[in-house]
Amino acid sequence: MFISLEGIDGSGKSTQARMLADHLEAQGRTVLRTREPGGSPGAEAIRALLVEGDPGRWSPMTELLLYNAARRDNLERRIEPALARGEWVVTDRWTDSTRVYQSTRGGDRATVDALQDLVIGREPDLTLVIDMDPQAALARGLARPGQEDRFEQLGLTFQETVRTGYAALARDFPDRVRLIDGDGTAEEVAARVRAALP
Template identity: 45%
Template sequence: MFIALEGGDGAGKSTQIKRLSRALTEAGTSVLTTREPGGSPLGERIRHLVLSPEFAPVDARTEALLFAASRSAHVETVIRPALQRGEVVITDRFLDSSVAYQGAGRGLGAEAVREISMWAVAGLVPDLTVLLDVSEATGRARRSSREQDRMEQEPEQFHREVREAFLALASDAPDRYLVLDADAPVPVLAEEILRQVRDLLTARRML
């Protein structure tokens, strides 16, 4: 099973991935956690290039292609082999992030970015995408409390457009998405996510 956690910067994806991975592992499930951009040796190098403020500015098309290249290496060397081994793969971001950030935030167009991304991953999409929908106030507060990468430093309008794009993606694919309010308490979110994942695993006789 392939699970992606998505959401704007400051949504709390990393926290929920740790909790979900721990719960599944304790239940005897083999779990691989990973992230984007990055996730593979080549991808981690691209991550530094695309997120580090030292390389700013990066034009929108170059940025989209760098994310797609990182994702392609990630899928071919990490994600697909793990799925073939029967593991549950949980990733911090996947191709919907490109559709939201580069398609909407950068104005490249959702369809154009999705087409590039789908080609890069040879059609692989998550079985479940958990969208942690973070409010503008919460996202801003969480971003300001830590050192910010190049994407996190973008103005509020950018983050607003990214949030709207994520919600539109979820609306278009309700069977694949679980949308949760990221302002809810961490344990409450963790229980909701685990319940959904357990139901899917049980349906597939993986749990």
């Protein structure tokens, strides 16, 4: 099964992706845990271009193409081979992030979807969106060490818009996308994530 975890920056989705992969492994499943942008060596190189630096570094179209290049490399080199071996794949973000973030930044949702169909052609079997108050998530995201704060620099209004975008995706794809309450301890949220598994 191919599972993606999504959410605004600082929502805890990376922690939940790790905890879900650990839970599945404890059940005896073989799990590939990955992230995006990133996952494969080529995609990790592209990641640095996308998540570091000035928020206005790329136009929406350039940003969209970079995300798709990274995603395609990870899909070819790691995700498809893992699924072919019968492994579970848990990814920290997938195309839904692009649908929400790049559309919010002035991109065109129809273009995002067209590129997804043409270049990637693979949706997760299940997408779990960790839904949380944008102000609390932004404070958490900005407090993290490191330089990967390009989107946090866009501020609270941007994060609120992204949250609204994820809620819309849950309405657009009700068979695949589930909103998970992100309030509470990491273990409390992890229990809600596990409860959403088929």
